[in-house]
Amino acid sequence: MRDDPPLDYYLIFAAAGDRGRGALPSVILVEEFLLRGDHTAAGIAGVEWTPATGAWRDRPALSRAIRTDALLRERVVPVSRADAADAYTMLGGGELPQEARIRAFFHDCQPLPAEDPLDLGSPGDEKRLYRILFAGDLHERGLARLRSALRLEPAGDQADPRAHVVGTATATAAGHTVTWELRRIGAGIAWCLDVTVNPGPGPDPGIGTLLHHHRQAIREQGLIPVTIERFA
Template sequence: MDYYLISAAAGDPEPAEILVEEFVLNDDHTAAGIDSAAWRAGSWAGAPALTRELRSDAGLRARVTAVDRPAAAEALALLGGGELPDEAGLRAHFQRQPLPAESPLDLGSGPAARRYRILFAGQLGERELADARAALRLEPAADPRVAGTAGADGFMWELRRIGADIAWCVDVTTRPGGGQDVTALGALLHHHRQAIRGLGLIPVTIERFA
């Protein structure tokens, strides 16, 4: 699960609300939806509208901090919300924000590479970009839109800027005909999503293009 603290104003260190999200994944590790609940005004409730706003409103993102479960539990206690429910208890409050479902592009009948894209809302400053390169073990790329590339165990990935200060993505490509383990792919996508999320970007979806 992903935990976020939301302050009343940008720059305010004290949280006012807590958002909990969980990506709903298909068998191929693409995203089917985002389940969420928020603690606000003294109670938990489903938060699909807040989930949508977080990905479309830069002003809201400026008030949001990604945290781990212990930090969320500490914040909830300070806000007078008592003990943070376990994951099953949080799921009881969830409501789902569906994500668009499209069939991957068929590039032919031969053994083609598969390309997955983890899309993020927000921007990376120079320090965060350096941290992202370190977290993903990236090497420099010739393309100015690409912050770096790396690869291991039949997978290749790159951190890419989308548009002019619009968004970022991590593209993960499998080797054609490589037969990469599905579990390993899921673990890699999860690691990359959490690594970039921890630097301040908000994961939007996970798509497959081939």
């Protein structure tokens, strides 16, 4: 039996700041990252529900837009399933369908490019490097929460807005060493999490689970995941 990870939920408001004024969203968007066997992203499936139609429909173009359109992104709020369920009920939809039912509405997806990992190591070096890219910006409170959630140690001058690496952490499991770094890309443009896996002799340390957990932790602070790439 397939054990699917939870779906991602977003509320889209008619205007930026509507959530703070207590307004209801105009769209509920539900997404699923489609992963390859090496944990990289092959595409994003997305369906929307609106009170105007009262129906679920494929919207891969909307999934693309919230990642490329900065003005639209100001109206988008990543939320938990519980928050999405509350909004769905208040908008007149009743009880939010179970995730297996929502998945049945996925018929198309926004494809993501596939490339072979670059060989950045020496012969015999099996190191793997993943990058999870996020659109949007982090406020100081969100960054502080992430430092706690991802157990990040400060890196560089945190007061310098030009500092790219804002925190690092390392863990060891079954002889494998995993290091992750949270990086700022530009100013208010994007962020990424680089995860380096140095394989050991033990069983698989569950890198897929770690990537999912870290992606969700960052998404909870308002950033929108764009893709998961592998460079080595």
